[in-house]
Every structure is written in C-alpha cells, then in structure tokens.
Amino acid sequence: MQPPSRLLRFVHTADLHLGSRVITLPGMDSQTSSGLTDATYTAWQSIIDLCIREAVDFLLIAGDVYDSADRNIRAQLQFRDGLRQLEKHGIAAYIVHGNHDPANAWSRSIQLPKNAHCFSSEEPEVIIHRDQDGTPIAAIAGMSFATAHIRENLAERFPPRDREWPFTIGLLHCSIGGAIGHEPYAPCSIDDLKVCGYEYWALGHIHQPAMIASGDPYIIYAGNPQGRDMGETGDRGCRLVTVGPDGSVGIEPVRTGSYHWDLIEIDISGAVDLGILEERIRERLAAISEEAGGPIITRLILTGVTPLHHELAGGGITALAERLTEDTPTGKHPVYPERIISRTTPRINREEIIARDDILGEICKKSAGLLSGDKKEITKAIAPLYISYARSYLNQPDDEEMCAIIEEAEALLLSRLAAGGIE
Template sequence: MANPPRASRRPLRFVHAADIHLGSRVSPPPGMELETAADLIDATYAAWRSIIDLCIREEVDFLLIAGDIYESADGNIRAQLQFKEGLNRLKQNNITAYIVHGNHDPDDAWSRSIAMPENAVIFSSLEPEVFIHHDSKNKPRAAIVGMSFASAHIRENLAERFPRRDKKWPYTIGLLHCSVGGGQGHEPYAPCTIQDLRQCGYDYWALGHIHQPTVLDNGDSHIVYAGNPQGRDMGETGERGCRLVTVGADGAVEVEVVRTGGYLWQEIEIDTGECGDLGDLEERIRHELSVVSERAGCAIIGRIILTGATALHHDLVAGDGAAALAGRFIEDPPIGRYPVHPERIICRTLPVVEREAVRARDDVLGEICRQSDAAFEDTEVRDYLKEQLSSISSSTARPYLSEPDDGEVDTIIREAEALLLSWLSEGGRP
C-alpha cells in the first residue's frame, strides 16, 4: 500500500492595503437623505472595518499597510481609536500588521496620543528595517522590508536605500509609500523608478500613495499599488479596495482584488439621441442607472453625462432642462436593489446640425466651427486658451485645481462650440 502524500505546507496569505485616510470626510451629493449621508461621510471608517473583516475571514498571516493611515498628521483622536480597534481585532486572531507611514501621517507630525497594540509593527523612518515574520510554529514565512516617512515632503528616492534581498530570506516583500515614475495626479514624494524596485530582488512590492489601483509589474517581482479602499469624490472613480495575496508552496502567486468601499463613484454616460422629450430622457436615465447599479452590485454616486446629437440640446444647455432633471432625481430618487445617488448632471450633447455643412457657410455659424477647429490645431491658440482657463480658475474659489490638461481643453472647446451653435441656430442669445 502506497504511503499517503505528505500534507502540503499552508500557503502564505496576506492583505495589502494603503491610503486608508481615516477621518477623511466624504461630501454627500445634493438631496441625499440624512442617514445615508452620515454613512457616506464616515465611509473611510467602514472601509477600514472591511479590511479587518477580510483579514479575519481569510485567516491571513499578516496585514500590510503602505502609508497614509490618516487623512492628516494632526492626530485625529477618533481616527486613532478606530485604527486601534481594528488592530485589536487582528490581535485577537493572531494577525500581525506591518505598517509604514506616508506623507499624510509622517513621523515628525503624527500625534501618537494613543498607544497601539503590540501586534502593530511600525517601521522606522531613519533607515529601512527588515522583519522576519514567523508562523505559529516559529518557522520563517516572509521577510518584510519597509521604511516610513520622516516628514511630509520627502523628495529623496527612498527605494535606493533598501537592501538587496539576502539569499537566506524567505518570501520577501518591500513596503513603501512612494511615487513610481512620476505618479500622475499626486505629489512626487519619495520618487523612484520600477528598475529601482526590481533591482532589490524582492518577490512583492506593497506600495502606497497612488490612489488608483495599479499593477506595475506582475512578473518575478510583483509591484502593486493597492489604491485607496474607499473612493471619496469623482476624482476617485471605479473599484476601490485592497489586495489579498496567496503564495503557494510552489511559489505561485495569486493576487485578488477585494472591494472594501461601500460606495462606488462613477461617471455614467447616457446617449440622448433617441429621446423625444425631457420625459423620455428622464425615463432613459432611470433605466440606465438601474442597469449600472445592478452591474456594480453596490451603491453608486454617479455623475450623469448626457451625450449625443439631440433636438433637446437647446432645452438642456440654454434652458433649465438639465437643472430640472437634477431636481427630479432629488425629489424622486432612483429606486433599485442598489441605490444610485446622482452627484450632478453634465450636458455634453450636440445640436442636431450637419457640422461640415455649417462649417462651409460664410456666416457666423461657419466661423464658429472654423475657429473651433483652429483651436484644436493651432498650438499658440491652445496655449492662449489654457492660460486664460488657468487664470479663471485661480481667480475664483477654486485655486486648488490643477491647470487644465489637453483633454479638458478639448472638451471645453467642443462644449463651447455646441453651446454657441445651439444658441445662434435656434435664435437664442449667448
């Protein structure tokens, strides 16, 4: 009789989370009922609890947090208490949390007014540290190499200070808050390159700072931004969560994306072309919202973008059609298994005109089209428009906005053209 096969070694399992931003207020859209608005405002706390639930449910070996636990470095007491509560739940289940701090919670500013439990391993900001994680039988399962931010504005390439992998180390993980390759849309703190990370020879890099979930490399060295676990505005659309990583006995790595956010921010485009009147359009919007919410399987905060050539263009843009529709969704919110909360309605429709025929005309409408095309093609004109748009933004209550990029300029040009064509061709006034 053949001997029974030896039991395979338990896979190594861990959760990679980052940019939790506990205490970050999420602003509710207009018309949201008070109870739901309160849940949304505290959505970052709910996402943190979901991460802890996942760790316990999946019986992971440890949790990795790649910086920015808190929204600010001022030591928000409630945020610290919520964070400690989660760590205590991990402790009760013999799960360790390995933590580095980032630009929102650096060492020199974060108020440690509340002591964290001993299962929280916080990396130094002086030099990279190496911790060997052992299982319940005291066998080494993973080496975690990490370094925290000493201050908020780190411009040094911290990755260059990380040691090369020691041959004696087990499965090796780098834990760092950084900006790889520029990190579009984020301050370039602790800037580095993919090559800087690869040359360390680690198996997995658990990164933080970039809120958009991103896999930079899934080869011999997995290099991953987990993204933030809960989107907070329309700049953070799409799925948000953390990564559940399983390393088999044969070294095979499985990385699973796990949603932790209770609310999904999403842009929802709706073609208005076949709608005969605003009542038809309202019904079409409601139908599309129900389809999108069922597909997402969770509550959605949606920015509705109306597109297409339509006879309703003038009513939507020059009239109060778009505002009236927005008001309808406040008065009578969309109903479904998963609620949709319209954040705003943006009209990018076009008037029903033959543009090329209009462009060939020797009148003001033709000149509008020709000037619009010139704005696309002429570098000097585009630069002038960007300068003017930047000046407008900086002189209003929105000085925090970045300068418009080329895509935003293109959208503004086409929307301005459509608005003028609609007004003038239908006898309206700009």
C-alpha cells in the same frame, strides 16, 4: 527565493485616508448621508474583518492612513482600534508612513498595539515575520516618509534581497514614473524596484488600483479602499495575497468600499421628448443598480446629436437633475445622480461653420486651437474657481476634463447663437 514552509497569506492595503471628507449630495436620506460621511471608517473595518475571516498572517499598510493636515485624532484612534482587533487574533500589521501621514505628524499620545510595526523613516528596515512556531515565512523591507514632501528616490536605498530570506516583500509609498494626478513623491522606476530582487512590492500613493508588474516581481498599487469623489470611480478595495509552498502567488482584489462612484455616459441621439428621455435615463440607472454591489453615486453625461440640445441647455438639465434627486432611481441599490452634464450637440454642420468668417466660425476656430494646443492659459483662467471653500471637494481638471469643458462651452455658444437667429 525560499518559498514559505507553509501557505502564506497577507492583505495589502494603502491610502486609507481615514476621516477624509467624502461628498454628500442634496436629496440623500440622513442614513445614507451619514454612511457616506463615515465611509472611510467602514472600509477600514471591512479590511480588518477580511484579515480575521481569512486568518491571514499579517496586514501591510503602504502609507496615508489619515490626512495629517486635519490633525484628525478620531482617525488615529479608529486606526488603533482596528489594529487591536487584529492583535486579539494574532495577526501582525506592518505600516509605512506616506506623504499625508508622515512620521512627524502622528500623535505621540496614541500608542499602537504591540502587533503593529511602523517602519523607520531614517533607513529601510527589514523584518523577518515568523509564524507561531517561530518559522520564518516572510521578509518585509519598508521605509516611511519622515516629512510630507519627500522628493528622494527611496527605492534606491532598499537593500538587495538576501538569499537566506524567505518570500520577500517591499513596502513603500511612492510614485512610479510620475503618475498623472499625484505629486511625484518618492519617485522611482520599475527597474529601481526590480533590482532589489524581491518577490512582491506592496505600494501606496496612487489611488487607482493597478498591477504594474505581474511577476518577477509583482508590483501592486492596492488603491484606496473607498472612493471619495468623481476622481475615484470604480471598485475600490485591497488585495488578498496567497503564496503557496511551491512559491506560486495568487492575488485577489477584494472590494471594501461601501459606495461606488461612477461616470455613466448615455447616448440620447434622436431623442425628441424630455419626458421619454427621463424614462430612458431611469431605465438605464435601474439596470446599473441591479448589477452594483452597493449604493452608486453617478455623474450622468448625455451625448449625441439631438433636437433637445437647446432645451437641455436652457434649463432641461436642471429640471432632470431635480426630478432624479427628488425621486432617487430605485433598484437593488440606490443610485444618486451627483450631476448631469449635457455634451449633446445641436444639428449643426461644424465643418461648414468653422470655414465661415463670422462669429460662429471664430468660436469653432478658437476651441479647435485650445483643444490641440497648450491648455495652461485656460487652466490659469479658471483656477480661481477651484481656490475657494470648494477646494477640499474638487480637484482641478486634468487635460481630458479640460477638453470636455472646452467642447461643452463651444456647443453651448453655438446653440445659443444659432437659437438667437445667427445662421
């Protein structure tokens, strides 16, 4: 590698999904609801502000700027406006199209500014980025998706690194090793990327931020800059990368998401009073609020063995949810309960029940078989619940979520039947 003659700095982002739907909740004030609706645009502006504040050399965008299925012209205009801000500060932007914003879906009537370069979808291109003095400080190899469904391994088409190139970056929207929860578009392996001899791979498509390899080369999924539902929990942002004249690489995650989605599990073992339980939940949420970097939307999961199990299943959960929605837990940042799920269990000896030959034993045997076996049958059975208006907001459950549904259903059946006098 030929290290840059001076400090090189760039921002790596991906999967902006500008204008895509973000769930709002009942009980939210109008300002928060509006802010959540525009959260993807706010995250984009945060990335632009970061580039300007840190005076980076360029911005890398690894696909899925917006969702082409929505034909969202506002999203494309907002994207262009952000690039114009960078142009005023002499900051370049290098972009590849992904499966949600393929080259054939961009509006030809919206011209991007001159500082932005969109890589070809026909063959990989290599751009030598030069500083204001004309000195080459980085080589960027990239290739876009021509259409939405690319099954070809595009990484195999990238050229090997030329020994004369400066610090070299691969920019690609792809799926490494069949990532769970994402379509295997442009599938490739780590070895496919390593063989090119680049120093850094700036990847998009996987929304969960991840460092696949921490050097030789660095292989990074920036993740999406703003979580949009409970499938995208945790901090979301971009990567600020600094390359020293000695070739050292520093990678800093920078949060850009205004709203934080989170799953919070609360063990309520031994709880015997709903009023005291509500206070325990509020105390937990207040503590989380103090540590958060912004508003939180949370799904509460109650676990443990408790005498309250029957009462929770019989309407207690609904009552708790309504009270928390009407009176949002306060703290440093607001906390909005998206849903409360009871995964508590009654005081029932499951091992004894599964050995029985009655209906309770049959329920336990059936759920045990579903938990350990192929879940295709039950997934097919509940699929119609997700093929509706709600499909824009809900993902079909993965295996882990399906196991939780089965366990919850078993607990509910056992508790209802036991409460009805079957022992």
